[in-house]
Amino acid sequence: MKYALFLGCKIPSGLPAYETSMRAVLVHLGVTLVDLEFNCCGYPARNYSHEAFVVAAAHNLALAERAGLDLLTPCSCCFGTLRHAMRFLGEDAQLRARVSQVLAAEGLAWSGKSQVEHLLPVLARTVGVDALAAAVRIPHAGLRVAAQYGCHALRPSDVSGIDNAMAPTLFETLISVTGASPVDWPRRLDCCGDPLHEANTALSERMTRAKIDDALASGAEAICSACPHCQLRFDAVQADSPDPSIRTLLYTQLLGLAMGLPAKSLGL
Amino acid sequence: MSPVLFQTALYASLALCALGLVWRASAWFRVRIGTDARAVTPSRRIVALFRGSASALFSRRLFAVLGAFFLDVLLLRRLYTNEKLRWLAHLLIVVGFTLLVLMHALAPIVSAKLFPGYQPTLDPYLFLRDLFGLMVLTGAALMVLGRRSARRDLTQTRDRFGAAFMVLLAFVLVSGFLLEACKIASPRAFYRMTDQFIGTSDPRKLAPLRALWASEFGVAFADMKRPIDPLLVEQGRKLNSESCASCHAKPVSAFVSYPLARMLAPVTSVLDEGHAEVWLLYLHVFACFLGLASLPFTRFFHVVAAPISLLVDAAARDRASPGQGFSSAGRASRRALALDACVRCGICDSRCSVAPLARYLGNPGLLPSHKLLATGALAGGRLLRTGHEDEALRAADGAFLCTDCGRCTSRCPVGLDLADLWEAGRGDLAAAGLPTPAQWVQARPALDWAEFLQARSGLHDLYDPDASSALLSAGRSTFSRCVQCQTCTNVCPVVAHSIDTGHGIDLTPQKVMNLLRLGLRDLALGSRMVWDCANCYQCQESCPEGIRVADIMCELRGLSVQRLGSVRDWKAPA
Numbered sequence: 001m002k003y004a005l006f007l008g009c010k011i012p013s014g015l016p017a018y019e020t021s022m023r024a025v026l027v028h029l030g031v032t033l034v035d036l037e038f039n040c041c042g043y044p045a046r047n048y049s050h051e052a053f054v055v056a057a058a059h060n061l062a063l064a065e066r067a068g069l070d071l072l073t074p075c076s077c078c079f080g081t082l083r084h085a086m087r088f089l090g091e092d093a094q095l096r097a098r099v100s101q102v103l104a105a106e107g108l109a110w111s112g113k114s115q116v117e118h119l120l121p122v123l124a125r126t127v128g129v130d131a132l133a134a135a136v137r138i139p140h141a142g143l144r145v146a147a148q149y150g151c152h153a154l155r156p157s158d159v160s161g162i163d164n165a166m167a168p169t170l171f172e173t174l175i176s177v178t179g180a181s182p183v184d185w186p187r188r189l190d191c192c193g194d195p196l197h198e199a200n201t202a203l204s205e206r207m208t209r210a211k212i213d214d215a216l217a218s219g220a221e222a223i224c225s226a227c228p229h230c231q232l233r234f235d236a237v238q239a240d241s242p243d244p245s246i247r248t249l250l251y252t253q254l255l256g257l258a259m260g261l262p263a264k265s266l267g268l
Numbered sequence: 269m270s271p272v273l274f275q276t277a278l279y280a281s282l283a284l285c286a287l288g289l290v291w292r293a294s295a296w297f298r299v300r301i302g303t304d305a306r307a308v309t310p311s312r313r314i315v316a317l318f319r320g321s322a323s324a325l326f327s328r329r330l331f332a333v334l335g336a337f338f339l340d341v342l343l344l345r346r347l348y349t350n351e352k353l354r355w356l357a358h359l360l361i362v363v364g365f366t367l368l369v370l371m372h373a374l375a376p377i378v379s380a381k382l383f384p385g386y387q388p389t390l391d392p393y394l395f396l397r398d399l400f401g402l403m404v405l406t407g408a409a410l411m412v413l414g415r416r417s418a419r420r421d422l423t424q425t426r427d428r429f430g431a432a433f434m435v436l437l438a439f440v441l442v443s444g445f446l447l448e449a450c451k452i453a454s455p456r457a458f459y460r461m462t463d464q465f466i467g468t469s470d471p472r473k474l475a476p477l478r479a480l481w482a483s484e485f486g487v488a489f490a491d492m493k494r495p496i497d498p499l500l501v502e503q504g505r506k507l508n509s510e511s512c513a514s515c516h517a518k519p520v521s522a523f524v525s526y527p528l529a530r531m532l533a534p535v536t537s538v539l540d541e542g543h544a545e546v547w548l549l550y551l552h553v554f555a556c557f558l559g560l561a562s563l564p565f566t567r568f569f570h571v572v573a574a575p576i577s578l579l580v581d582a583a584a585r586d587r588a589s590p591g592q593g594f595s596s597a598g599r600a601s602r603r604a605l606a607l608d609a610c611v612r613c614g615i616c617d618s619r620c621s622v623a624p625l626a627r628y629l630g631n632p633g634l635l636p637s638h639k640l641l642a643t644g645a646l647a648g649g650r651l652l653r654t655g656h657e658d659e660a661l662r663a664a665d666g667a668f669l670c671t672d673c674g675r676c677t678s679r680c681p682v683g684l685d686l687a688d689l690w691e692a693g694r695g696d697l698a699a700a701g702l703p704t705p706a707q708w709v710q711a712r713p714a715l716d717w718a719e720f721l722q723a724r725s726g727l728h729d730l731y732d733p734d735a736s737s738a739l740l741s742a743g744r745s746t747f748s749r750c751v752q753c754q755t756c757t758n759v760c761p762v763v764a765h766s767i768d769t770g771h772g773i774d775l776t777p778q779k780v781m782n783l784l785r786l787g788l789r790d791l792a793l794g795s796r797m798v799w800d801c802a803n804c805y806q807c808q809e810s811c812p813e814g815i816r817v818a819d820i821m822c823e824l825r826g827l828s829v830q831r832l833g834s835v836r837d838w839k840a841p842a
Contacts (some may be wrong), residue, residue, distance in 0.1 A: 013674030
């Protein structure tokens with residue numbers, strides 16, 4: 001199990017604990033992470049120019065391909081963007097030809113060999129639930145946790161394909177492995193509001209708040225995220241709000257604590 | 269050299285340098301970057317600096333400042349962690365140049381006071397001067413080579429003044445070596461000294477000394493008979509130790525100038541005739557003065573600004589949250605200081621997350637070093653002048669496409685808080701009418717945009733002839749299956765949460781799809797819904813006909829930037 005680690009832009013600048021905890025957990029589970037100098041996944045550029053976004057994403061894919069590795073990302077947005085770029089490259093031959101030219105100028109090439117993987121299915125299927133269960137030492141007995149996938153980890157299903165997009169269970173299974181109890185919350189598949197934070201702050205905050213309130217009303221003690229954007233958005237909205245708040249945790253932290261790893265090594 | 273001329277030139281260049289320094293430093297309190305900086309007066313910023321410095325000096329943070337001075341300023345720790353070769357080059361220049369200034373340029377007030385027996389012609393000074401000079405030249409050469417190889421990859425900012433200053437620096441060094449070589453080889457200089465210290469310049473009387481200095485001191489006597497008699501040399505050695513050795517070592521320890529003097533030997537008589545020793549001295553000294561006077565006006569002003577920036581940061585550093593130790597007045601000054609402290613090394617550009625995009629789009633305005641210049645140009649009003657519209661729009665694209673990944677900040681060898689600068693710059697751009705696309709598109713109703721487009725290029729633009737990609741929104745087959753069932757609208761969280769009156773969405777996703785179905789794409793481009801879309805893919809996942817609603821929304825956003833941008837007619841605010 002060896003992957004090129006694709007952290008994206010948000011984690012190093014805004015949520016270094018995700019990187020810390022992910023490395024800490026994966027090293028114990030026998031997953032090797034290789035650091036390549038990746039660039040932006042292309043997500044912001046998608047709102048600027050279709051081709052520019054594909055170029056940015058393809059640049060990363062080509063870097064991984066040159067290293068002969070699949071990419072592993074803990075960011076649902078990066079995951080979705082990179083997967084989307086693969087889809088567009090696959091279905092638009094003209095686009096592929098033009099992007100290949102751009103890549104060739106930098107001595108790179110894309111053939112689609114390197115796959116893009118999300119952290120959740122790699123943990124649940126590649127590492128395997130049994131291996132995770134064996135690694136758990138201090139189960140979070142009774143802790144009620146709301147799973148926050150991050151939209152692009154699930155949708156569209158023909159691009160992401162990690163689970164049934166309408167009724168996923170993958171993250172809930174991963175939560176159960178740690179001894180915690182996954183909470184069924186009506187808004188669990190809703191957007192966290194982060195993409196609209198700059199374009200429409202008020203709307204974005206209403207969306208975030210609705211999710212937090214829903215998780216609380218459903219009896220959750222913590223929201224567990226598998227995307228830095230969601231985690232940061234929950235924290236930001238709760239930071240200067242007098243309204244009731246809920247604990248936020250990254251899945252790598254929840255798992256790491258259950259594995260008995262010291263809190264400091266998980267960025268807590 | 270005439271002392272009057274020397275002193276006049278020295279004081280004139282010192283005065284220019286001082287005026288320049290004051291002018292440049294005053295910008296740290298004058299230049300306003302960021303909307304929060306507008307409310308702060310220059311006097312409050314000066315007060316904040318003194319208050320901050322005082323509180324740091326009389327607290328434990330003093331140790332942080334001292335640590336930063338040794339590690340970051342003197343030893344260039346941050347550059348070392350980034351690029352070892354450039355660190356070496358920079359250190360060679362800094363150490364070599366500083367020691368040259370102290371030991372050689374300021375000899376009467378430094379070396380002569382510290383070392384009682386100091387003579388520029390004695391060892392180790394003779395050796396050290398060449399060593400320091402060579403260090404600077406080697407460092408400069410490494411630096412130029414490094415920049416060359418970086419330029420292949422990325423468009424670096426052009427800086428004629430900076431380049432001219434580098435040439436001047438090289439000229440000072442080379443003229444210094446040449447001057448010394450000329451003096452070593454010059455019979456004229458030899459006779460001048462014998463006249464002064466032995467009381468004669470008669471070649472016959474000085475024959476033993478001439479023999480020694482020709483064979484071992486590199487003087488190129490045109491009338492010297494070869495081979496030189498070894499006995500005569502031995503006799504000369506005695507005279508030398510009596511009259512010369514106390515302040516003249518063998519020039520062989522000047523390991524650059526001495527070989528140079530040997531090479532110049534065939535032309536020494538010509539050089540002596542032409543008084544090369546005199547005009548080389550003038551060139552050398554006046555080049556130094558010119559450098560001194562022009563330093564504040566080039567990017568080499570960073571030798572002043574960068575250390576100050578590093579020390580100010582260390583003084584205000586809050587362990588819990590870097591950069592938070594500043595008041596709004598302090599932040600304002602820190603940003604202005606950053607413009608001067610940037611050394612234009614380009615390390616940020618080479619590590620920038622959107623560098624591949626900058627190359628693809630042909631817009632260096634996405635790269636940090638260019639963004640820094642644009643931020644300064646915007647604050648100084650230069651970016652908003654008529655004729656600079658394209659530059660301003662490119663800068664706005666740079667601000668929009670920046671992902672705030674923070675790599676530039678973490679890699680900056682001067683420790684500049686670039687993330688803060690970009691944030692502030694975005695505020696200034698927005699104030700100048702250059703906000704994010706979501707904001708400028710939504711500032712007008714969709715119908716207005718459609719009218720602009722109609723006036724320019726025709727409203728019915730379903731099959732875009734310019735579109736090189738197989739765009740979803742232009743495809744005949746994309747919408748043929750849409751049955752207007754409104755599922756996309758019903759599952760949309762944006763629609764569900766849009767309760768504002770007046771600022772709600774104008775078109776629901778299904779209505780946008782319907783416009784596209786009718787071939788009215790330009791009418792949909794300016795819709796609020798397009799930019800209020802959260803890209804969460806609920807619509808696309810739920811569409812019973814498999815229409816890629818969210819993908820189309822993405823595409824429309826890109827198209828609205830390009831197409832509405834072309835009819836936007838942005839003008840700088842008067």
